[in-house]
Amino acid sequence: MTTPTYIHGEELSMQSYRALIGWVNNQEGIQLLLGRNPMPTDDIAHLQQTIADCRAAVTTRPVFIPTNPIVDAGDDLLLKAVK
């Protein structure tokens, strides 16, 4: 995956994404929340707070215990057909 190329001054069509802010570093979090690289004029204090809140929410979670997500489909005919 490469970083998209932007043409300065050209209007961009924007799309919605969901981003896992709680697991990225501060710099990347700011970039994700802004949708671009920060500029000196950007007020990033509230973005840094959002990132800090997300990261804090992750750290308060219980430790992950690996579980097997495979579900026995039994005699599902459709699944048998796919196999």
Place this chain on the structure above:
Amino acid sequence: MVNLREVLAFQKMINTEGLEARLAAARTSKERLFELCLPTNQPLPPSGAIVDQDGKGLTLSALNPNLRVVGNQVSDTQIPTAPNTPPLRVQALTFFVMMGSSYLVIVRYRDRYFVRDGYHRAVGLLHEGIDVVPCILLDAQNFEQDVVLSQPQAFLPYEVLYGERPPRLVDFWDDEVSQTVQRPAARKVIRIRADEFVVQG
């Protein structure tokens, strides 16, 4: 079948555009759900390309980010030159492009299960409350080659994924740890250009 609530995510973000339209059919029947997760018809790459004015370059693009170059081939071939003259023997330098597999793929590596392909669908299915879905399950031998497909820089790092609190797929919808963001729409573009050089020696 796999329970998507128990699966981890290594992709940092997912595009949520068009989710409802894409998942509308899957809600109606099990057959449609199977077709969404394990489609019988694979997406085809763009059928045309823009040719450079000098005939030495090709550009093709798609909204689907899975468009990619998957190989090349060097072979002998013949091309016609003019009527009533024998064809000219040339070397064909061919690049192959494809959209990638459109199956929902879950990969198991060191006792953890990740979505490898099909993030858009999988996250959308969770949003619709559809947790248990059919998928292709693979066992990975190598994290970089089999899990993140040699693009580790594009995804969350290994230390996070094998840390104490890795992100689950369902976390994309948890506002405590994830956010909706706006990003420029992007097209995947492949550009192939044949340049000629004279090199001394």
